[in-house]
Amino acid sequence: MGSSYSNSSRVIESLKSFSSLTSLSYEDSDLTSPTIIYALRNLSTVEHLYLEGCSLNDNFLPNIGQMTSLLVFSIAFGGNDGTLPNQGWCELKHIQELDFSDNNFRGTLPSCFGNLTSLRRLSFSGNYFMGNIASHSIWRRLTSLEYLDIVDNQFDVPLSFSQFSNHTKLIYLDVSSNTIIPDTEFQNWIPNFQLEFFAIEGCKNLQKLPSFLHYQYDLRILAINGNQLQGNFPTWLLENNTRLAGIYSRDNAFSGPFKLPSSCHLHLETIDVSNNKLNGHIPDKMNSAFPKLTYLNMSLNYLEGPIPSKISGIHLHNLDLSHNFLFGGVPSDLAIGSPVLAYLRLSHNKLKGQIFPKDVKPKMLFFLFLNGNNFEGPLPCNMFITSLIVLDASNNNFSGEIPRCIRDNTRLLQLDLSKNHLDGSIPVEISNLKLIQVLDISENRLSGFIPSCVNSLPLEHIHLQKNQLGGELEHVLFNFSSLITLDLGYNNFTGSIPHTIGSLNTLNYLLLSNNQFEGEIPTQICMLNKLSIVDLSFNKLYGSLLPCLSYLTQAKKDAEISKTNYATTSRRSWIIFLAWMRLKRHYHDSHGILSDIFLMDVETQVQFSTKRNSYTYKGSILKYMSGIDLSSNRLTGEIPVELGKMSNIPALNLSHNHLIGRIPNTFSNLQKIESLDLSYNNLNGSIPVGLLELNSLAVFSVAYNNLSGAVPDFKAQFGTFNKSSYEGNPFLCSYPLDNTCGIPKLSNTSKINGGEESSDLEDIQCFYIGLVVSYGAILLGLAAALCFNSYWRKAWFRMIEALMFYCYYFLLDNVVTPIKSIWYRNVG
Secondary structure, eight states: OOOOOOSOHHHHHTGGGOTTOOEEEOOSOEEOOHHHHHHHHTOTTOOEEEOTTOEEOTTTGGGGGGOTTOOEEEOTTOOOEEOOOSSSGGGOTTOOEEEOOSSEEEEOOOGGGGGOTTOOEEEOOSSEEEEETTSSHHHHHOTTOSEEEOOSSEEEEETTOGGGTTOTTOOEEEOOSSEEEOOOOOTTOOOSOOOSEEEOOSOBTOOSOOGGGGGOOSOSEEEOTTSOOEEEOOTHHHHHOTTOOEEEOOSSEEEEOOOOOSSOOSSOOEEEOOSSEEEEEOOTTHHHHOTTOOEEEOOSSEEEEOOOTTSOOTTOOEEEOOSSEEEEOOOTHHHHSOTTOOEEEOOSSEEOSOSSOTTOOOSSOOEEEOOSSOOEEEOOGGGSOTTOSEEEOOSSEEEEOOOGGGGGOTTOSEEEOOSSEEOSOOOGGGGGOTTOOEEEOOSSOOEEOOOGGGGGSOOSEEEOOSSEEEEOSTTTSSOOTTOOEEEOOSSEEOSOOOGGGGGOTTOOEEEOOSSOOEEOOOGGGGGOTTOOEEEOOSSEEEEEOOGGGGGOOOOOOOOOOOHHHHHTHHHHHHHHHHHHHHHOSOHHHHTTSSGGGGSOOOOOEEEEEETTEEEEEEHHHHHTOOEEEOOSSEEEEEOOGGGGGOTTOSEEEOOSSEEEEOOOGGGGGOTTOOEEEOOSSEEEEOOOGGGGGOTTOOEEEOOSSEEEEEOOOSOGGGGGOOGGGTTTOTEEESTTSSSOTTSOOOOSOOEETTEEOOHHHHHHHHHHHHHHHHHHHHHHHHHHHHHHOHHHHHHHHHHHHHHHHHHHHHHIIIIIHHHHHHHHHHTO
16 A cells, blocks of 8 residues: 655654555655654655655765665755765666756766666756766666656767667657767667657757667657757658657758658658758748648748748648748738647748738637738738737838727737837727737837726736827826836826826836926835836936935846746656657657747837947846936936945936035945946035945946046046046046146136037136236235335336326327317317
8 A cells, every 4th residue: 555745854754654655755845854864764665755856965865775665766856966875776676767857966977876777767967977978887787778868967978879779678868968979980880779759959069960860760759959060951850750740950050941851741740940041942832741740940040932822731830930031921821721820920021911811810829920021001900810819010011000900809918019100099999908918019100198098907018118199197107006117218298207106016117218207206106116227317307316216226036936846847757758658649749848839928128228328128137137317307406325225226327417416425335336427417526436346337427517626546447437427527637637636727618508618718717817917916016125125115206206297298288288279269
């Protein structure tokens, strides 16, 4: 009678009383207690032991040989490290399954493993094991192996694979992410095994495919991704392996045309040749060559010409032809001939014309990507298929209004119509999209107001930037309980930023730049403790900076990975594989190789200006980006010292405002700052010396303020800043400025309303100042001489007397006498 126990150390400690226990599962725990270890190793009747996600100490594994009845043992995902001991394994004569995957074991394998001749399944994936697998007799002796997984280690694997020559039962072999070493390959060597699954992905030094593949006629799955293999695509693999159900060869360097096999391939369901260098046309009659084809990915190649009308069959679920040079229209039978088509990506080609025939709508289409083409004209209603989950028609030439038939897309989660020529207003029918999470209609010509009904939708990302939308936001920014991104930049919104913004408690990215907002920054913005990017630049905001902005720093938003989700994956894949071996069908779907195509392509992106440039951040980079841009407003007052608490912020821009006071010394705490712009304000005082500690600083400007004193030493990051970082501050000195500290030098320029005054006016001012100083000095010198020297004093008085006598007769002869003569002639 079998039993299974988990999740309690008290149960584990009492296990020794259960003499008939055959199965034990204990996951995600710390099993380093000596009492627990003793209890476990004395369970001689246990046949199945699953310690997945558990931490073990060095005392357990050497004594595992006491569990002589063990058939299955797994310590996957435990994070254990060190080396595997050489003791204990020899006694496990009956062990059939061993799983050490996703730990940190290193070194070579214990030689005792060679005695485990009953092993059917062995997994070492995700460790640091090393050694040449051909030089150790372990592998040659494990002839009962059916399943071998050594993915992501440091093994040296000979290209011939001759060490497995006697493994007649081997059907699953995965050696991905190891090093392939050349050895003698016998071209006519026919191995005794017939693999059904073979993966050799992302290996070092792999320059060609192993020759033994020429003799593998029973292959169902072949994965050769990520090896940068060159030459023509190996069509011979399709010719030889007529039972092949899936071939995965993305991320290589195969060139030339993709050729079809000479005969119809009745079992092939999946072809992935993406991210290669294939060129030429897509072959005609693809559906005839592969009548069971369900998944075709030929993206990221150099394919050209039209999409052939015979590319799809009745089984095609997923088609990706994106990032090529295809032109012409979409074949009409793509929608008609593929009734189960669920995923269609035609992005980044040169396609135009009709998307689907006027009277045809695919019934099962969930994902439709048309972005980056030349489609034009009004948006057709048959593009808004009612089954759609994701619709991306961005970056085309669509014009006209957004059709009201959009109301029928009640399942839509993501809608992207950005970068087109759409005009008119946002239709109120958008309120019918009860499930929508991403709305991107940016970079169009939309006008009018945002419908108030949008705040009733479960939106997470709103992108409406670069349109002509207007009005106030009081009726919009309310009750958005799930909003993460709000980008309304480059529009004509007016009024103040509403206080209701404080209700957006999940907001990460707030971008309202280049609008007509006025008033003060609402204090409610400080309630948004998840904000990491704030851009309010180029508005008419006034008032003081909020000290609470210091709390808007970037918190890491790493996705939490649950070990529970992974703990049973490896074991489950083996069970599924065994089931598939019996049923001979759809293993590659069940195994999860195709599951990634069903993930939503919702990678939000944000455009933010820093380092004097505008950058687009998306994906994982966006998670670690933070910044505040309040530039080009009318903000006043001093910079709060609290802003120095933002130790994780890379970008801060307060330029082109009316800020006064000193630069806070606390700015030396901005350890992650890369761009700091305080230019065009009225700041005074000196530049804090502590800024020299900002080792990440790449762009710095305090130009056009009233700063004084020496600039920071020309070293570290400040050794990369030239005089443009400091210009417009007449009383700043030291290199790289021209004036040296201690020797005053008047600047040739001065800031007047953010500009420069004429240098001619300053030259005139300097002249008059010099003239006054000179005359003053002469008069003072003359007075001192007359005071202390009587001879010079008498001479000075005689000179004054003679000068006055001369002036009297000069005036009498030249002024008084002519006037008297004129008076007598006219009056007398």
